[in-house]
Amino acid sequence: MQSVDRAVCVLEILARLGEVGVTELAAEIGVHKSTVSRLLSALEDHELVEQAHERGKYRLGFGLLRLSNAVSGQLDVTQQGREICERLAVEVGETVNIAVLRSHYVVNVDQARGPRSVGSHNWVGELTPLHATSSGKILLAHMSEDARREVLGDAGLKRYTDRTVTSLDELERQLKVVAEDGYVISTEELEPGLSAVAAPIRDHAGMVVAALSVSGPVYRLDDDRAHDIVPAVVAAAVAVSERLGHQG
Structure with a gap:
């Protein structure tokens, strides 16, 4: 449950700030950089985040569109x-x-x-x-x-x-x-x-x-x-x- 909570925190921070580095994310969440790296790796596997290679920072991925499209049709x-x-x-x-x-x-x-x-x-x-x-x-x-x-x-x-x-x-x-x-x-x-x-x-x-x-x-x-x-x-x-x- 702690990992899920931290992963959601990562997504919310990226949604709020745009592109964010591992060090900044670790400071925001209050965990070690290695923990953030593992979270980002898992999220990246599902295309929920992606890395901006030219900057080495992370941003929200297109995988979120699949989820949002599934929900948007239900929102009234x-x-x-x-x-x-x-x-x-x-x-x-x-x-x-x-x-x-x-x-x-x-x-x-x-x-x-x-x-x-x-x-x-x-x-x-x-x-x-x-x-x-x-x-x-x-x-x-x-x-x-x-x-x-x-x-x-x-x-x-x-x-x-x-x-x-x-x-x-x-x-x-x-x-x-x-x-x-x-x-x-x-x-x-x-x-x-x-x-x-x-x-x-x-x-x-x-x-x-x-x-x-x-x-x-x-x-x-x-x-x-x-x-x-x-x-x-x-x-x-x-x-x-x-x-x-x-x-x-």
């Missing part, structure tokens, strides 16, 4: 996020949704309700506009500029409330901030009285594949409360991302 963002969303809903007391892009809309694919949100609207399966929702802004902010303009060209910028952003330039400015901050707060942009906070969910390659949001009535989820729960929302989105294989 709703399945991996369910428990995390339920915990977050209990923690913040509001409705938690996971949403993905479908055509030029956002579709909510899973929902968990907190103790204060019983009887709230069920958003699962509903198509909502990208530009007027917190989840939509997360997805838009992490698209390429060309893809974003194409999607918005098809969708348009319909006004839903007096707070809905209908200027493309203003929306682009907001999305730049969203991409930099790693979260967004949306207040009464889709419906009067509805506020939401969202953060990105990433896959194993670092691509944003979904958004995790917390929504609730403005009288409970006002601006101060929304900012207070940002760390919890971001942490939950990161936790789901890690389950999808994202290294961070």
